[in-house]
Amino acid sequence: KQEVTQIPAALSVPEGENLVLNCSFTDSAIYNLQWFRQDPGKGLTSLLLIQSSQREQTSGRLNASLDKSSGRSTLYIAASQPGDSATYLCAVKGYQKVTFGTGTKLQVIP
Amino acid sequence: GAVVSQHPSWVICKSGTSVKIECRSLDFQATTMFWYRQFPKQSLMLMATSNEGSKATYEQGVEKDKFLINHASLTLSTLTVTSAHPEDSSFYICSATLNVGGISNQPQHFGDGTRLSIL
Numbered sequence: 001k002q003e004v005t006q007i008p009a010a011l012s013v014p015e016g017e018n019l020v021l022n023c024s025f026t027d028s029a030i031y032n033l034q035w036f037r038q039d040p041g042k043g044l045t046s047l048l049l050i051q052s053s054q055r056e057q058t059s060g061r062l063n064a065s066l067d068k069s070s071g072r073s074t075l076y077i078a079a080s081q082p083g084d085s086a087t088y089l090c091a092v093k094g095y096q097k098v099t100f101g102t103g104t105k106l107q108v109i110p
Numbered sequence: 111g112a113v114v115s116q117h118p119s120w121v122i123c124k125s126g127t128s129v130k131i132e133c134r135s136l137d138f139q140a141t142t143m144f145w146y147r148q149f150p151k152q153s154l155m156l157m158a159t160s161n162e163g164s165k166a167t168y169e170q171g172v173e174k175d176k177f178l179i180n181h182a183s184l185t186l187s188t189l190t191v192t193s194a195h196p197e198d199s200s201f202y203i204c205s206a207t208l209n210v211g212g213i214s215n216q217p218q219h220f221g222d223g224t225r226l227s228i229l
Binding site for chain 2: 036041042044046089099100
């Protein structure tokens with residue numbers, strides 16, 4: 001059974017800092033890994049998708065890496081802004097099933 | 111723009127009522143749709159996997175007679191919470207994906223969720 005863990009569970013940083021969110025998974029037999037953000041009471045917004053054959057993906061200030069063999073992914077956020085405050089979820093796609101991580105709640109303080 | 115539409119976004123109803131939630135893929139044919147449930151301050155828990163034209167596969171602990179899933183077309187899946195009770199109050203989210211060649215490395219596209227409150 002796939003288990004996905006995210007560390008830290010919560011993070012508070014001052015505006016402008018660079019930060020790293022971590023995601024680890026127990027079963028390396030995955031098709032892809034996706035990072036999402038979720039605002040309170042809202043649905044999910046997809047940020048980055050990394051296929052199992054890829055090492056990283058970048059979009060603007062976001063960079064996600066994937067080390068499938070060690071079961072780890074990181075989401076790097078450069079020059080954080082108050083608008084980045086949200087809960088960040090990673091999700092790994094196995095055979096027709098997606099397992100979500102526990103989430104990291106990020107607060108960026110102006 | 112949104113590629114998955116979920117409706118309604120918010121429902122309040124009396125205990126004992128059945129509630130239907132719709133999930134539509136807007137610009138692609140979704141061979142597989144997923145239904146998730148999210149409790150406050152927790153992550154998403156997969157309830158069931160729905161493949162078009164076949165019965166849904168429910169996760170362990172999810173009552174299939176309580177949560178009826180229908181995926182009658184490639185663009186529509188519905189979740190019906192039957193005889194809802196206060197403990198069914200939650201945030202329900204659907205997602206859709208396109209399977210290619212029987213497996214999928216395609217991204218999940220999520221609806222905006224439905225907040226269900228049972229009085």
